[in-house]
Structures are given as C-alpha cells and as structure tokens.
Amino acid sequence: MGLCSLSCWRVTMVHINLSLYEFCVLSYLHAFHAGNHADVIKHLCWLGVINYLKKKEKPFTVYDTHAGAGCYALTGEQMQKNREFETGFVPLAGINPQSSLLSGYLDAMTPHWENLQYAGSPLLAANALRAQDNAHFMELHPTESEVLTQVIRGVAKGNTHVHHRDGLEGVIALTPPSAKRGAILIDPPYERLNEYEAIPTTIRKILQRWAAAQIVLWYPLLSGRAGRKAGASEAMVSGLSNVGKTSFTAELRVADKHLDTGMYGSGVMVINPPWQLDAQLHEALDEVSKHLGPSVSSTINWVKKESNS
Numbered sequence: 253m254g255l256c257s258l259s260c261w262r263v264t265m266v267h268i269n270l271s272l273y274e275f276c277v278l279s280y281l282h283a284f285h286a287g288n289h290a291d292v293i294k295h296l297c298w299l300g301v302i303n304y305l306k307k308k309e310k311p312f313t314v315y316d317t318h319a320g321a322g323c324y325a326l327t328g329e330q331m332q333k334n335r336e337f338e339t340g341f342v343p344l345a346g347i348n349p350q351s352s353l354l355s356g357y358l359d360a361m362t363p364h365w366e367n368l369q370y371a372g373s374p375l376l377a378a379n380a381l382r383a384q385d386n387a388h389f390m391e392l393h394p395t396e397s398e399v400l401t402q403v404i405r406g407v408a409k410g411n412t413h414v415h416h417r418d419g420l421e422g423v424i425a426l427t428p429p430s431a432k433r434g435a436i437l438i439d440p441p442y443e444r445l446n447e448y449e450a451i452p453t454t455i456r457k458i459l460q461r462w463a464a465a466q467i468v469l470w471y472p473l474l475s476g477r478a479g480r481k482a483g484a485s486e487a488m489v490s491g492l493s494n495v496g497k498t499s500f501t502a503e504l505r506v507a508d509k510h511l512d513t514g515m516y517g518s519g520v521m522v523i524n525p526p527w528q529l530d531a532q533l534h535e536a537l538d539e540v541s542k543h544l545g546p547s548v549s550s551t552i553n554w555v556k557k558e559s560n561s
C-alpha cells in the first residue's frame with residue numbers, strides 16, 4: 253500500500269475534532285463524492301488549463317482554493333456510501349478515447365484508479381507540474397489538510413505548498429505570482445448560500461491584482477429541491493459576465509431538471525481561458541456524455557468572447 257493509500261485510509265480513521273464554527277462551515281467531505289460526474293468535468297477542465305500552461309518552458313503557478321484531501325480510497329466507507337463514481341469515472345475507465353484531453357485525463361487517473369483510488373484536483377496538478385512550476389493548495393478542514401500534506405509530500409516536484417487556511421482569503425494573499433503566469437481552481441462545497449456571493453467578490457479582487465489570471469470556477473446545477481440555492485449558480489455566472497474578461501461555461505447535465513433531481517449536473521466557468529480549451533472540452537465532454545448514458549448531455553457557452561482589458 254503506497255503513501256497515498258495510507259493517507260486515504262487516515263481520512264476515515266482520524267477522529268474529527270472540530271470547533272462548533274468549523275463543524276458548521278466544514279460539514280462537507282469530498283470523499284462522499286469523489287470520482288462523480290462533477291469531478292470528471294472539473295478535472296478535465298483543470299487538466300486542460302495546466303496542459304496549456306506547460307506549452308511554454310517558463311514556470312507557472314497554480315492555486316487550488318478548496319483542495320480537499322487530494323486522494324480518495326475507493327474502498328473507503330465514504331466513497332462506498334453512495335458510490336457516486338459509478339455514474340462518473342467508472343463508465344470511462346478502460347475506454348479508448350478519441351479526444352486528446354480525455355485521453356490525458358484518463359492517463360493521469362488510471363494509475364490511481366488501478367490502486368483503488370481517485371485522485372483529487374491537487375494530486376492531478378502535482379503530478380502534472382514540472383520542476384520549475386509552483387503550486388499552492390489551500391484546505392480549511394484540519395483533517396483533510398493534514399491528509400493532503402502527506403499525499404502531496406509523496407509526489408511534489410516543484411515548489412509546492414499545502415496551506416491549512418481559508419482559500420478565498422489565501423488566494424488574495426498569495427496572488428499574483430511573481431511571473432504572473434498561472435491559473436486558479438475555485439471549487440467550494442457551496443454548503444452555505446453566502447459562498448455564491450463571496451466567490452464573485454474574490455474573483456473581482458484577483459483580477460484587479462492579476463488581470464491575466466486563468467480562473468476555473470466549478471458550480472453545481474440545482475433544481476427546485478435545493479430551495480434557495482436553486483438558480484444561485486446561474487445568477488453567480490451571469491453576475492461574473494461583467495468582470496470584463498473573456499469567459500465561457502462548460503456544463504455536463506446528467507439528469508432532467510425537475511423538482512426532484514437535486515443536483516442535475518454541474519459546470520465550470522473559465523475566465524481568461526487558454527486558446528482552444530472550449531473546443532477541447534467540447535470534444536471531450538461529447539465523448540464523456542456518450543459513455544455516461546442517454547440522459548447525459550453537455551454544452552459550451554461563451555459568456556464573453558472579447559476581453560475589454
């Protein structure tokens with residue numbers, strides 16, 4: 253059993269000792285959802301952004317504001333609870349993909365999957381980085397952050413840091429990077445309604461200090477069952493259309509939107525997207541949809557085609 257596996261097991265074994273505040277804010281554990289359809293679209297997009305940055309030898313810096321534990325044990329109690337990976341990564345494992353982005357994603361994930369693990373966004377990034385690159389992974393949950401530290405220690409090549417801190421506060425403090433080349437993944441749990449307001453505020457602050465930041469923002473698509481959260485993602489994305497930057501959304505819908513569906517899909521908004529990422533995602537998501545089933549579909553929509561800056 254590798255270090256990553258040991259760390260994954262610790263997530264379920266370490267006694268979770270949180271303050272009342274932390275308990276309320278940090279009730280989400282990604283292990284219950286690892287490898288689901290939302291991870292597929294998010295990780296495909298994040299890998300596409302990193303691949304593009306690697307086209308130049310110049311170093312870059314990636315930031316992950318809500319990094320999670322980094323690696324999740326397939327056999328762990330939490331992943332087994334709802335087995336969400338069965339309608340996400342499982343139908344893709346072992347296929348012979350046509351899309352180069354999907355092929356790269358499967359190449360990155362397969363060694364972990366064969367080890368009965370699903371790799372989270374920081375592990376995906378850490379594996380992809382080169383010696384000259386930098387990474388800041390932020391995670392507020394104490395146990396998740398502790399596990400992430402161990403997971404990343406096993407693979408880190410470049411200048412890689414795990415921070416036990418608030419990611420929205422941290423990304424402001426740590427940007428811009430000195431070379432001003434890089435990207436940010438914002439992947440909150442959206443457990444609280446005020447996250448839908450805090451994120452646009454943070455994105456505006458980032459862009460004021462680092463106009464060229466490439467930002468990937470993941471969001472859920474929620475039906476009426478989600479109460480006040482239904483429609484909140486759409487409002488957040490629409491509000492971000494006026495930040496003055498080129499941006500598009502890619503969405504993967506896995507069910508029809510009706511009252512009972514809850515989360516019927518999810519999307520990523522990419523601000524300052526790399527050239528042709530929209531086309532790469534379109535091709536990859538088309539292929540993903542075919543494998544995930546007849547009720548699955550994807551769309552790409554430009555929010556703003558030309559940058560004002």
Ligand SMILES: C[S@@+](CC[C@H](N)C(=O)[O-])C[C@H]1O[C@@H](n2cnc3c(N)ncnc32)[C@H](O)[C@@H]1O
Pocket residue numbers: 277278280281282291294316317318319320321322371372373374390391392393396417418419420439440441
């Ligand atoms: C959706 S999960 C992250 C999954 C990860 N990005 C991936 O794709 O593998 C969200 C994470 O954010 C953490 N979190 C919640 N609020 C946070 C905050 N304010 N700052 C940093 N992390 C936070 C949660 O503990 C959880 O681990």
